[in-house]
Amino acid sequence: MYFLNQISETISNAVYSLFGDEAIAKPLVIEQTKKVFVGDFTLVVFPLLKFSKKKPEETADLIGDYLVNNSSNFSSFNVVKGFLNIQLSHSYWGELINNWCIDESFGIAKKESGRLYMVEYSSPNTNKPLHLGHLRNIFLGDSVANILKANGHKVVKTQIINDRGIHICKSMVAWLKFANDESPESNQLKGDHLVGKYYVEFDKAYKEEIQVLVNEGLDVEKAKLEAPIFKSAQDMLLKWEKGDVEVRALWSKMNNWVYSGFEKTYNKMGVEFDKLYYESDTYSLGKLVVESGLDSGTFYQKEDKSIWCDLSKDKMDDKLLLRSDGTSVYMTQDIGTAVQRYEDYPGLSGIVYTVGNEQNHHFKVLFKLLSKLDYSWSDECYHLSYGMVELPEGKMKSREGTVVDADDLMDAVINEAKLLTNERGHLEGLSEDEIESLCTKIGLSGLKYYLLKVDPKRKMMFDPKESIDLNGHTGPFIQYGYARIKSLLNKKKSTKDFIVKDVEFKSQELELIKSISIFPEIIRQSSQELSPAILANYLFSLVKAYNSFYQSCPILKEEDENIVEFRLKVSDLTSRIIKKGMFILGIKVPERM
RNA sequence: GGUUGCGUAGCUCAGCUGGAUAGAGCACCUGCCUUCUAAGCAGGCGGUCCCAGGUUCGAAUCCUGGCGCAAUCACCA
Structure with missing residues (x-):
């Protein structure tokens, strides 16, 4: 059994024996003891007073006495006001460490849950390259998938690619008009960047045309609709929907440019997907579902033929599902996609x-509509909502050119890692390939960690200067901690069958052990909250505890062989947790740096 | 205007299923490399936890009302 549960059960038994079953009707409040007090765990006794009918101090004393007398796992206790601070015996800690060390998958679920989850992330439009906002999304989704796996679930990583619609047509129109057949091959530009360039070109030309029309006396709204280039885009969308061969060919060609560009970006990130969905495939299923919803009376039709869902009972505005001309909207596609997914994976436990x-x-x-359509799985759909990434100078706006490009950012961060690592003289003796590989790991860890350490649901500030920092609360700090342990273990390995016993731990050792002890709980909690930030912050605190231990507890110099073995073992265990934890965050750790 | 989320140190963030003296990192200042990687460690400085009420033995945490910021409420995606 997980030892925290074991401890709370023991305490619970003590409370039961002393004060009866009513006293344990509510869960006991047991927490890790705050640093300023002495102890490992603290029981808050205030809630128990009405059962003990004694003062807080006396109540705590009674429980403390009982624990120490009835279990060898507890060595001593002290009472401060209504707080019972309990210390575990060092021999019990030693026993725990032995168990953790021989457990190859310490902290990771041993058994499969039998559940299959789908995690959707990234889901870009195919008219422009990925940017900083996508990075938070992608790192989050990828890590959440890993977190679910670490908790014993099976996962399908997926995305819905928005490959159709008026915005795609804009790039296509502009390319036809301005590109002179320019292609990724002809000018060595990544495909997604090339297509993005023409999306911008469209916008530029569009604005100019609007201005011309306005100067001729049209009002702005009208001009927006009348601009010739906009009309061509609309025209192209109609042709696309009708399956016009030439338009489809161009669409296909340009989308493939984008996909190969995305491919390179995902490769650099170290991210991949198990299953891809394309809106061009799922929107028609969405239409069918909406039409059958109309037949069954779930939805209603207005005089102009548009189809709606009445949401007044749910205190929301009615939702349009098919336009009067019969074309679909975003929501239509999302309904189709969800239905398609449950058809593809009938055993799905949630998306x-x-x-x-x-x-x-x-x-x-969306979830409300699925529920109205009587899909039993509608309440298994969960929106992992995350906050926007903001820059020191404000929001990113594509029109104002303040968007931070994903490829540029990754390159910048890797280059910076090269500079800083070189400054420290840590690149000596490495081949070009090794330098590239090391600095990619370091740079990307800075970026990923920076984006993952903040609670997903909060908006966050992205400061470029901080994101490439190697000191303090950063990915490279954690990597460095790992590399130092590895360097140590290369000098002396722990003996496999060594058993920790009769070791009196120094305070830094005990702090480290305690930090290690909660790793399984962190893995569980990250999954419950779908929050890589919990794991990220934990790893930082673990490494801090280790560094403090490393500083104050010499290992190779220590004479007592028993202590040396213990310290090597706990170092090895720490490195395994760091590696595993960082892996779950999608971050690689270097063996040296 | 309605709805939702957020407001913690100069800055960026933890802590929020109520618990003790609210924690980190950055920045600034002091120490520590002939000793296992100083990308480190030890310490200092820094707080009306937006404001006002309420519930409670106990509130940064829960409730109500303000103030401020953001998102959203499209025949856009």
Whole structure:
């Protein structure tokens, strides 16, 4: 049994014996003892006073006495006001460490849960390259998938690619008009960047045309609709929907440019997907589902033929599902996609949608619609909503060119890692390939950790200077801790069958052990909250505890062989947790740096 | 205007299923490398936890009301 449960059960038994079953009707409040007090665990006794009918101090004393007298796991206790601070015996800690060390998968679920979850993330449009906002999304989703796996679930990593619609047509129109057949091959530009370039070109030309029309006396709204280039885009969308061969060919060609560009970006990130969905495939299923919802009376039709869902009972505005011309909207596609997914994976236990909080309302409505359509799984859909990434100078706006490009950012962060690592003289004796590999690990860890350490649901500030920092609360700090342990273990390995016993731990050793002890709980909690930030912050505190231990407890110099073995063992265990934990965050750790 | 989320040190963030003297990192200041990697460690400075009420033995945490910021409420995606 997980030892925290074991401890709380023992304490619970003590309370039961002393004060009866009513006293344990509510869960006991047991927490790790705050640093300023002496002890390992603290029982808050205030809630027990009405059962003990004694003062807080006396109540705590009674329980403390009982524990120490009835279990060798507890060595001593002290009472401060209504707080019972309990210390575990060092021999019990030693026993625990032995167990953790021989457990290859310490902290990770031993048994499969039998559940299969789908995690959706990234889900870009195919008209422009990925940017900083996508990075938070992708790192989050990828890590959440790993967290679910670490808790014994099976996971399908997926994305819905928004490969159709008016915005895609804009790039296509602009390319036809301005590109002179420019292709990724002809000018060595990544495909997604090339297509993005023409999306911007479209916008530029569009604005100019609007201005011309306005100068001719049209009002702005009208001009937006009348601009020739906009009309061509609309025209192209109609042709696309009708399956026009030439338009489809161009669409296909440009989308493939984008996909190969994305591919490179995902490779660099170290991210991959198990299953891809394309809106061009799922929107028509969405239409069918909406139409059958109309037949069954779930939805209603207005005079102009548009189809709606009445949400007044749910205190929301009615939602449009098919336009009067019969074309689909975003919501239609999302309904189709969800239905398709449950058809593809009948055993699915749930879908996690990693999508920004700007779409909170959209998903609330989507899940409500699925429920109205009587899909039993509608309440298994979960919107993992995360906050926007903001820059020191404000929000990213594509129109104002303040968007931070994902490829540029990764390159910058890796280059910076090279500079800083070189400054420290840590690149000596490495080949070009090794330097590349090491600095990629370091740079990306800085970036990923920076984006993951903040609670997903909060908006966050992205400061470029901080994101490439190697000191303090950063990915490289954790990597460095790992590399130091590895360097140590290369000099002397712990003996496999050594058993820790009769070791009196120094305070730094005990702090480290305590930090290690909660790793399984952290893995569980990260999954419950779908929050890599919990794990990220934990790993930082673990490494801090280790560094403090490392500083104050010499290992190779220590004479007592028993202590040396213990310290090597606990170092090895720490390194395994760091590696595993960072892996779950999607971050690689270098063996040396 | 309605709905939802957020407001903690100069800055970026933890802590929030109520618990003790609210914690980290950055920045600034002091020490520590002939000793296992100083990308480190030890310490200092720094707080009306937005405001006002309420519940409670106990509130940064829960409730109500303000103030401020953000998102959203599209025949956009």
